[in-house]
Amino acid sequence: MAENNPFEIAKKQIDIVAKVINLNDGVRDILKSPKRELTVNFPVRMDNGDYKVFTGYRVQFNMARGPCKGGIRYHPQVTLDEVRALSAWMTWKCSVMNLPYGGAKGGVICNPKQMSRGELERLTRRFASEISPIIGPEIDVPAPDVYTDSQTMAWIMDTYSMQKGYSVPGVVTGKPIAIGGSEGRGEATGRGCMYVIREATKRQGMKLKGATVAVQGFGNAGSVVAHLLEEEQGAKIVAVSDSKGGIYNKDGLSMKKVMEHKNKTGEVSGFPGAQKISNEDLLKLDVDILVPAALENQITNKNASQIKAKLVAEAANGPTTPEADEILFKNKVTVLPDILANAGGVTVSYFEWVQDLQGFFWPIEDVNSKLEAVMSKSYQAVADSAEKYGVNNRTGAYAIAVDRVATAIRLRGIYP
Numbered sequence: 001m002a003e004n005n006p007f008e009i010a011k012k013q014i015d016i017v018a019k020v021i022n023l024n025d026g027v028r029d030i031l032k033s034p035k036r037e038l039t040v041n042f043p044v045r046m047d048n049g050d051y052k053v054f055t056g057y058r059v060q061f062n063m064a065r066g067p068c069k070g071g072i073r074y075h076p077q078v079t080l081d082e083v084r085a086l087s088a089w090m091t092w093k094c095s096v097m098n099l100p101y102g103g104a105k106g107g108v109i110c111n112p113k114q115m116s117r118g119e120l121e122r123l124t125r126r127f128a129s130e131i132s133p134i135i136g137p138e139i140d141v142p143a144p145d146v147y148t149d150s151q152t153m154a155w156i157m158d159t160y161s162m163q164k165g166y167s168v169p170g171v172v173t174g175k176p177i178a179i180g181g182s183e184g185r186g187e188a189t190g191r192g193c194m195y196v197i198r199e200a201t202k203r204q205g206m207k208l209k210g211a212t213v214a215v216q217g218f219g220n221a222g223s224v225v226a227h228l229l230e231e232e233q234g235a236k237i238v239a240v241s242d243s244k245g246g247i248y249n250k251d252g253l254s255m256k257k258v259m260e261h262k263n264k265t266g267e268v269s270g271f272p273g274a275q276k277i278s279n280e281d282l283l284k285l286d287v288d289i290l291v292p293a294a295l296e297n298q299i300t301n302k303n304a305s306q307i308k309a310k311l312v313a314e315a316a317n318g319p320t321t322p323e324a325d326e327i328l329f330k331n332k333v334t335v336l337p338d339i340l341a342n343a344g345g346v347t348v349s350y351f352e353w354v355q356d357l358q359g360f361f362w363p364i365e366d367v368n369s370k371l372e373a374v375m376s377k378s379y380q381a382v383a384d385s386a387e388k389y390g391v392n393n394r395t396g397a398y399a400i401a402v403d404r405v406a407t408a409i410r411l412r413g414i415y416p
Contacts, residue, residue, distance in 0.1 A: 001139030006085035006296055014321050017398035019391050027406045034084055035102075038061040040130040044123045045118050054123060055110040057333035058131045060140055061087035064408035067138055068104030069346060071096055071145025071174075072152070074120075077132075078107035082296075089317055090346070093339040095401035097378050100403075104140050106131065112147045124152050128159040135160065137170035137357065144174040145351050150186075154179060164329045170356035173349035176286045182352035184367035185345075190224020191368065192344015195375040196336050197225075197289060198233060200311060203383060204334065208233035211288040214309070216279055218242040218258075218268050221315040221342060228254040235289070239282050240268055243294070244258075245272035246282045283307060299324045306335055314338040320394075329392040337394035339401060340382050347374050 011032045038058045043051045057080055060068045070090040083105045092105030108127055112120060134140055144153055153172040155309045157179060159173045169180030177183065184191070201208045215226045218240045221361070230237040236252040244267040247253065253274060261271045269276065283290065283299060286308040291316035292298050299307060304324035312328065313336040314320065320328070320335060328335055348371055355361045362370075386396025 003079055003144050006318055007081040007088070009318065009322060010085040010088040010266070013398060014402065015393070016322070016393055017402050020391060020395060021399050021403050021406075021413060022403065025404060030406065030409060031062070031402060034059050034061045034087060035063060036134065037080070037084070038131060038134055039080065040127070042126050042130050044119065044126055053251050054108055054127070055082045055129045056130065058104065058106040058134060058142075059083045059087040060104045060134065061102065062091045062405060063102040064405055065095060065101035066414060067102065068100040068140035068402055069099070069106035069143070069173075069349065070106065070140075071143045071157075072106035072148055073106070073145035074108050074110050074112045074147040074152075075124075076109065076111045078109045079123055083107045086317060089339060091405060092398060092401035093343045093346055094341050094350075095404045096382065096397045097347055097350075098373060098404070099346065101141075101346075101350065104142075105143055105145075107145075108298040109152065109212055119306045120152070121155055122157040123158075127158045129163065132160055132163055134162035135171060137168065137353070140407040141170065141349070141353055142172045143345070145382055149177045150174055151183065153181075162413070170353055173352040173356075174345075175352070178354050180352075182348055182355055182367060183362065183364040184371070185348045185352055186220070187224045188367075188371060189342050189345035190226075190317065190348060191227070192371055192375045193221065193225045193313055193336075193341050194228040194233065194293070195344070195372050196341050196379045197229065197291075197311065197313050199313075199322045199376050199379040200313075200334060200336055200383070201289075203380075204311075205311065210402075211235045213237050213289045213291065214239040214248075214282050214285045214287045215291040215293055215315075216241050216246070216282050217292065217294030218262060219293065221345075222291060223255070223259060223262075223293050223314055225255075225293060227259070229289075238287060239277055239285055241277065242268050245269045246277040246279055247271045248277040248282070249274045277279060279348065281369060285309075287299065288356055289313060292316050296317070297321055299328070301327060302326055305331065307331070310334065312336065313341045315342050317342065325392060335393055337382075337397050338399050340393070343378070344371055344375060347371055 290309035302329035
């Protein structure tokens with residue numbers, strides 16, 4: 001459906017903010033067009049000896065503020081428009097955090113759950129070699145995303161380094177620590193989201209200790225947010241879900257035990273002492289804080305009016321449509337937008353890149369305190385911007401992000 005085409009949504013968000021900050025039409029057109037798009041079709045030898053052709057994408061949206069930055073996802077439903085939208089959101093995310101990066105994104109159409117480790121390695125190395133002309137520490141720095149991880153990044157780093165003839169750890173972030181990864185990168189997205197939630201509840205006078213929380217999506221980001229909110233802030237996690245369904249207990253769930261159950265069974269469903277709940281119903285629970293940490297387009301104009309949470313923190317990318325945003329704003333639901341709430345990952349990716357370029361690595365305490373400082377400062381700037389323009393936090397964040405990129409474009413000019 002056109003209304004849920006992610007790239008159309010991304011462009012609509014730019015139109016919304018262009019009016020708020022009186023953006024020049026010419027600059028707005030530049031900001032709605034990806035700078036560079038690469039589509040590759042490449043063969044991979046499967047375990048049975050057959051060859052299968054896969055399609056992959058790398059979209060570099062904007063480079064006005066620095067090298068591009070963005071993840072690579074493996075998923076059966078990857079589309080070029082999805083990758084375009086995600087590369088645009090990465091541009092705004094890096095800008096709102098004031099990182100010296102532009103935005104990019106990559107994806108391969110595949111089902112990693114049906115592939116062996118050997119097949120995934122061969123697919124990754126072949127894809128890396130296909131996109132290698134346009135990636136590198138000074139051009140475009142990939143990272144993990146949906147169904148890719150630190151091992152995927154290790155394969156990309158090795159493939160790129162072999163082509164160069166020397167080790168280039170700064171070509172990707174989210175690597176294992178043994179080959180130039182950063183302390184704290186694994187939990188950075190969830191930890192950053194927790195810091196933003198903490199700052200928002202403080203600003204709104206809401207007590208985080210004892211606050212009820214529902215988390216949709218119990219992958220890396222969702223599980224870490226849930227664990228840290230419970231462990232470090234004393235919040236009560238009453239519901240969590242993954243792609244197979246969810247669990248609910250009004251008296252609270254132990255995140256440590258839920259994680260043990262998920263590691264053992266592969267899903268959160270069937271956790272003892274909890275009732276079953278669907279992903280759709282979880283969103284409508286009467287809780288203080290809702291964390292959508294799954295996929296795009298979860299909160300739409302069809303269910304936005306049923307959201308009872310006072311605070312929605314978007315640990316996922318694009319979980320709320322523009323129409324839903326308007327409904328939530330009218331209903332006085334505070335949304336912490338994805339380009340702010342889940343930017344802890346790219347912030348620590350930036351720290352990793354800096355450490356790789358310097359060849360000097362920081363202890364975890366330094367990484368977390370620097371992350372806390374960046375997340376807190378960025379949240380306050382977004383909340384101030386939203387108040388200044390009388391808009392929701394997403395538009396407030398976009399006002400900052402788009403203005404910074406537009407300023408960089410104006411200052412640099414058009415060459416030749």
